[in-house]
Amino acid sequence: MVSTETSAISVTRFTPDIPPRDVYVAKMQAEHAFVVLYQLRAYPSHEFKLDGRFERSPATPEGSLNIVDLSIGDACGRLTTPADTLMVHLPTAALQDIAASAGSGSAAPLHAPDRWLTVDPVVQQVAPLLLHGLAEPPPERNRLLIDHMLLALGGHFAHRYGGLSPARRLRGGLAPWQERRAKERLDAGLADAPSVKEVARECGLSADHFTRAFKMTTGVTPHAWLQERRILRAKQLLHDPDKTLLDVALDCGFADQSHFSRVFLQHTGSSPRVWRLNRASR
DSSP states (O other), X not given: OEEXXXXXXXXXXXXXXOOTTOOEEEEEOOOSEEEEXXXXXXBOOOEEEETTEEEEOOOBOTTEEEEEETTSOOEEEEEOSOOOEEEEEEEHXXXXXXXXXXTXXXXXXXXXXXXXXXXXXXXXXXXXXXXXXXXXXXXXXXHHHHHHHHHHHHHHHHHHHHOOOOOOOXXXXXXXXXXXXXXXXXXXXXXXXXXXXXXXXXXXXXXXXXXXHHHHHHSSOHHHHHHHHHHHHHHHHHTOTTXXXXXXXXXXXXXXXXXXXXXXXXXXXXXXXHHHHHHHTO
C-alpha cells in the first residue's frame, strides 16, 4: 500500500496481498468523509458491507469507480483475490471548503450514478499521473503537483457527483477566491496594512483593476473596507480598561491617537473616549 496526503484530501494505492483460498477484510471506519474507489484492474463480484448490511457487488471492470459515504457507517469488503484500487479520501470539511471557494454555499453529498460501474473520463486521465507520483520514493515526490491534482479531483467530484456549480459573479467583480484572499490579507494586516498593490498581486490583478473589482464586489474600496475592520477591532479593544486610547490606535493600525479619534468619530458619531464611557456606564 502506497499513499500520500495533503492537509485535507489523500490518495492511496490499495494492493493487499491475499494468499490463495484466503479472505482479506478491508475496513473503513465511519467518519464525515467520502472515499472514491477507482479500479486499476478488473475485480470480481464480492461482498461489501455499509451500515451493517452485506450486499454483493457486481463484477467491477478496470477503469470504473464507486463512491462510499462513510458518514452512513463503517464499511468493509471481503476480498478473495488480489486487488489494485486507487482510493481518494475526501473529508466532508474539504468538500465544504471547495464549495466555499466556488461561492456556492454548502456542498451536497457525493453519489456515483452507477455504483461500482461508473466510468469517469477525467479520473481515467488523472489516475496515471497520480500513480507516477506515488511510485516515486517519498523524499523525491513532487508533493506540490500531487496536492494540486488532488484538489482538482476534489473539485471535479464535487461538481460531477455532488452537483456543485460555481456561483455567478458580477461582471468585472472579484472571483470568490480572490475576494476571500483579499479580505484575509487585509484583515490580517490591520496593524500593518499591506499595500493595495501587494494584495492585488496575490489576486493576480493590477492595482487599478483590483480596486475597481473589489468595490464592485463589496460596495466599498479596499481602503474603506480596511477602515471599517479597524473600527470594529477598535470597539472590541475599547472594552478593555487596561488599554489606553494610544494602545488601541496603534494596535488597529492608526498612525497616532489623533488620527484614530478622527476616523472613529467619522464612523460612529462619537469619540473613542465618549464611546468607551457610554459602554462602561451600561
